[in-house]
Amino acid sequence: MEQRLTNSKRRLGLIGFGAFGQLAAGALARDFAIVAHDPNPAARMAMHRLAVTPAPLETVAASPIVVIAAPVSAFGQIAAAIAPHLPPGALVCDVGSVKMAPAAILDAALPGHVRIVATHPLFGPQSARDGVAGRKIALCPLRGASARPVERFLARRLGLDVIVTTPEQHDRELAVVQGLTHLVARAITELGPPQTRMTTLSYERLMEAVAMVRDDAPEVFAAIERDNPFAADVRAAFLDRLTVLSAANRDQRRAAGSDCAQSQ
Amino acid sequence: MEQRLTNSKRRLGLIGFGAFGQLAAGALARDFAIVAHDPNPAARMAMHRLAVTPAPLETVAASPIVVIAAPVSAFGQIAAAIAPHLPPGALVCDVGSVKMAPAAILDAALPGHVRIVATHPLFGPQSARDGVAGRKIALCPLRGASARPVERFLARRLGLDVIVTTPEQHDRELAVVQGLTHLVARAITELGPPQTRMTTLSYERLMEAVAMVRDDAPEVFAAIERDNPFAADVRAAFLDRLTVLSAANRDQRRAAGSDCAQSQ
Incomplete structure (x- = not known):
């Protein structure tokens, strides 16, 4: 996967462009053509500043990789809204600070053809202000066979210390x-x-x-x-x-x- | 004072040879001939290891400079025990983690000819394991005109950041x-x-x-x-x-x- 990622920029849809969405966009821009959705006006201005393309939720959801960087309390609504637009075999990841509730919500709401890998980057804008390399990320393989390539990308391409675990642990x-x-x-x-x-x-x-x-x-x-x-x-x-x-x-x-x- | 201190080793009596007394002995050994008192067998072994001379309390109290590095709860007993043995004009310092109670005890128990400077080194064996230079120490001038020379010694000779304050503050x-x-x-x-x-x-x-x-x-x-x-x-x-x-x-x-x- 990382070979394909680095040779051609695939589209990555980012849902939520708050402090962490912006950090994620910075870390992923080298490898992905990022389109983002966030109704917040401040978030739209941040997209403009970081040269990230704003798009409607349906367009963002139609990407082969979708990353949800929104509050956990919005996951139910977001999962229901994107479900009809996800392309076959799409990979959906989240970056929430808890994993049991998001895992349950995504598993229940997303169509069976979608692969799901839940993550929790154990850093934020403050602790990763000098870059994300060397920082830790928890990764929970939930559905589909995508976890290993995601793990390799995070470890080798972003330099993250990947800890594979379960939502409960x-x-x-x-x-x-x-x-x-x-x-x-x-x-x-x-x-x-x-x-x-x-x-x-x-x-x-x-x-x-x-x-x-x-x-x-x-x-x-x-x-x-x-x-x-x-x-x-x-x-x-x-x-x-x-x-x-x-x-x-x-x-x-x-x-x-x-x-x-x-x-x- | 610091000139005299560095030119000839004056005797300094250290009362209490626990973790902090040992740290103090290490920092002061360059400038003082240290005699110490601590009834604890482990403390006696530490004196032997650090080449610090053990002595009875009366002998230690008969030094021109006496540093109390004992628990605050023992200050009343120690002050009463050393009072009769302190030479005229002796300087008594403590290193307790609070300053109001020790200041009141020392002021009440020590004879009028004794000068008193209360201190609180804002570091310990863990935070000063690479040396005391650059660390902070609070200093409360209590009685007599000795605070400025002590302040200069701590700042210039030990490299400490000296903060002059009152016990209450x-x-x-x-x-x-x-x-x-x-x-x-x-x-x-x-x-x-x-x-x-x-x-x-x-x-x-x-x-x-x-x-x-x-x-x-x-x-x-x-x-x-x-x-x-x-x-x-x-x-x-x-x-x-x-x-x-x-x-x-x-x-x-x-x-x-x-x-x-x-x-x-």
């Missing part, structure tokens, strides 16, 4: 990896601006993590925390540990009394 | 910087081993922060969370944000029903 691990990180980042951001004067190296690392995800679209946070079926349990366990630790310190402080903790 | 800022970081790190550590396969860059940064403080002595965590009078409020505000965010995602998931979030 993905969502279990990412409930920790993204569920914890984005929750902590959001809560810390809401507490106010970061300290910059008396900082420790560990606090600086923590704030680097916060800065990387702070500006993610609200839909990304929703997908990670709301649409991942394992995220609620991870949050609950984390909150439980924090509550116990916090209470233990409060009790110790009371027990210490005027000894040293409250001596001033 | 220090504790207010560090309640966020260390209070949040150590609480998050402890809670995440208790959840289990870190994910290593499908990781994002932001999660990796978060886990770097965790790894830097994970092995700190329990006394360090206690000082940061229990002995800092502002830490409880920071923890409460953080827990409140987390609880609100967690509940909002749970409610949204319920509202979404079988739409997409629970479609598999």
Whole structure:
């Protein structure tokens, strides 16, 4: 597949041209003639700026490869809208931050002749601002025999570290990896601006993590925390540990009394 | 002061030879003849390994410069024990992770002829494993005119970024910087081993922060969370944000029903 891809530019339809759609377009432009659809005016301007051809949804869906880079909450609507227009044997990929729900939606809504490979690029505009090479991507083969060529293209042509997994295993691990990180980042951001004067190296690392995800679209946070079926349990366990630790310190402080903790 | 320090090795008494005392001894050995006291057998072995002279507490306290590198909870006992042995005009410094409680204890317990400069090196064995130069240290001038020479020594001789502040301002800022970081790190550590396969860059940064403080002595965590009078409020505000965010995602998931979030 990668030979064909690199010798002639096949058309690739991109549905959704937000922050990640734009990143994907940049990474894929060398190998594909990209047509994109996004009703958002800011997204249309971004297409113009990045020389990506805007097109109606039906035209984009009629491509041999279709990549859905839209919020997970829109997947049902998008899958139903593109289903009648997909050409026989088309390859449909998504880039959502969860995999179980999108996999189920695409499998249920897309015609039997369509091949489906679900992916989750484990990076974003912040963490891949120096390029996507070396970054990780999770890949779930769902339907058809297209996963291996896609895997080879991502690994050899884009330089990505491809992790082949199942939607459930993905969502279990990412409930920790993204569920914890984005929750902590959001809560810390809401507490106010970061300290910059008396900082420790560990606090600086923590704030680097916060800065990387702070500006993610609200839909990304929703997908990670709301649409991942394992995220609620991870949050609950984390909150439980924090509550116990916090209470233990409060009790110790009371027990210490005027000894040293409250001596001033 | 730094001229004298570098021309002849003055005696420096180090009270406490745990992880940070050992780090301090390494950084100060070029300029001082260090005698140390720590009743812990492991600490005595570390002194032998680092060629630092062990001595009784009275001998260590009889030095012109005394550095207390012990848990904050032991400060009252240590201050009372060393007070009668400190020579006239002795300089006493501490390196505790909070500053209000130690400042009050030292000021109350040490004789009037003793000069006091409280410090908080904003690094530890993990974050300063490549050396202390370039790292930050908070410095609170408490009593006597010794703060400026100490500041110059720390900046010019050790290459530290010295931040002069008050105990209260220090504790207010560090309640966020260390209070949040150590609480998050402890809670995440208790959840289990870190994910290593499908990781994002932001999660990796978060886990770097965790790894830097994970092995700190329990006394360090206690000082940061229990002995800092502002830490409880920071923890409460953080827990409140987390609880609100967690509940909002749970409610949204319920509202979404079988739409997409629970479609598999």
